[in-house]
Amino acid sequence: MKSHGKPGAIVTLRRGKLTRRQSLIGLGGAAVSLFAPSYLKAAPITVRLGDVTPTDNPEYAAHVFFAKRIGDETKGQYEVKIFPNSVLGGHTQMNEQVRNGTLELAKSGQGFPATYDKALGIFSLPYLYATRGKLFAALDGKLGEGYRKAAAPYGFVTLGFYDSGIRNVYNTRGSFKTPAEFAALKLKIRVQPDKIMVATFNLLGAQSTPIEFAEVYNALQQGVVDAAENSVPYFISMKHIEAAKYFTKTQHLFGVDPLFASAKWFNAQPENVQKIFYDVARETVEYERKIWLEAENKDYARAASAGTLINEADVSAFQQKVKPIWAQYKGDLGGLYDIVESTQ
Incomplete structure (x- = not known):
């Protein structure tokens, strides 16, 4: 990066006596030359990174890791500032800012990009993979690459995919x-604004209600909805634990949160900087997946000790019940559906 500072004068001794004023000017110039790198540095x-996540969530810790590594690798030339807790808006608003180039980075919820392209709702297919290991292998391979290509025309550079846990009701x-038994409760359940999520819970006998994530707590408290679905770290960190006493391990979705960069901003950066962002994002995803799993295991114990009634669902029965969703949305998901089938 070029410094905007003007180089200091070089003092050259010549024959003849320098006046006192000339001597002082010369010494001052030498001082500027000696110290310019420190105080004339640009x-x-x-680089702003927006999220809905609170600061006690593992994804926020991953953002902090990402910011530090970017600073280290660019030798301080780039500084990532994190904006958590929906201070820049919900996922819908931040994704639009990223597309328009008015926000550099944002972590999106998995269902929100489907508002641009139905294929980007691929992560909302219920019971997508049998294990986390198979999911991560697909995300780090063909499925991740396919998703990046599908998101690119909408102004998104997909840097990586965070693990946001196994989602339950x-x-x-x-x-x-x-x-x-689920249908008999006649629940109004908050879901992301994604057709597949909406269809899945409607098929199960609930009334799907799309609401921005930051509004879910109040919606539960005020009875606008009776239920929500998410992983246990979000259940705790967003304080939904205060409003919803019953937690059932339906394990219906893997949480996959893409980390987006604005294509308008990213493509204007030097190639070596782009590579640093890709490399650091890959490091961050590895780190985030590790700390997420640790937090998830601890948070089940925390929820139970706080009085949450946690029980196991008949997962195979739920899986069988929502199986028609795959056939129903196969056409919308296109090539990404084919990749999922081939990586099972």
Whole structure:
């Protein structure tokens, strides 16, 4: 990065006596030359990263890791500033800012990009993979690459995919084990604004209600919805634990949160800087997946000790019940659906 400072004068001794004023000017110039690198260095380029995540969530810790590594690798030329807790808006607003180039980076919820292209709803297919290991292998391979290509025309550079856990259902009315018991509760359940998520819970007998993530707590408290679905770290960190007493391990979705960069901003950066962002994002994803799993295991114990009634669902029964969703949305998901099938 070029410094905007003007180089100091070089003092050259010549024959003849220098006046006192000339001597002082010469010494001053020498001082500027000696210390220019420290106090004439250009200010770092600020890169903003927006998220809905609170600061006690593992994804926020991953953002902090990402910011530090970017600073290290660019030798302070780029400074990532994190904006958590929806201070820049919800996922919908931040994704639009990224597309327009008014926000450099944002972590999106998995269902929100589907508003641009139906294929980007691929992560909302219920029971996408049998294990986390298979999911991560696909994300780090063909599925991840396919998603990047599908998102690119909409102004998104996909730097990586955070693990946001195995998603389950929690509600204010009662426990359930089977799909029939779930339907009998007649729940209004908050979902992301994604057609597949909406269709999945409608098929199960609930009333799907799309609401921005930051509004879910109040919606649960005020009875606008009776239920929501998410992983246990979000259940705790977003304080939904205070409103919903019943937590059932339906394990219906893997949480996959893409980390987006604005194509308008990213493509204007030097190639070596682009590579640094890709490399650091890959490091960050590895780190995030590790700390997420640790937090998830601890948070089940925390939820139970706080009085949450946690029970196991008949997962195979739920999986069988929502199986028609795959066939229903196969056409919308196109090539990404084919990749999922081939990587099972």
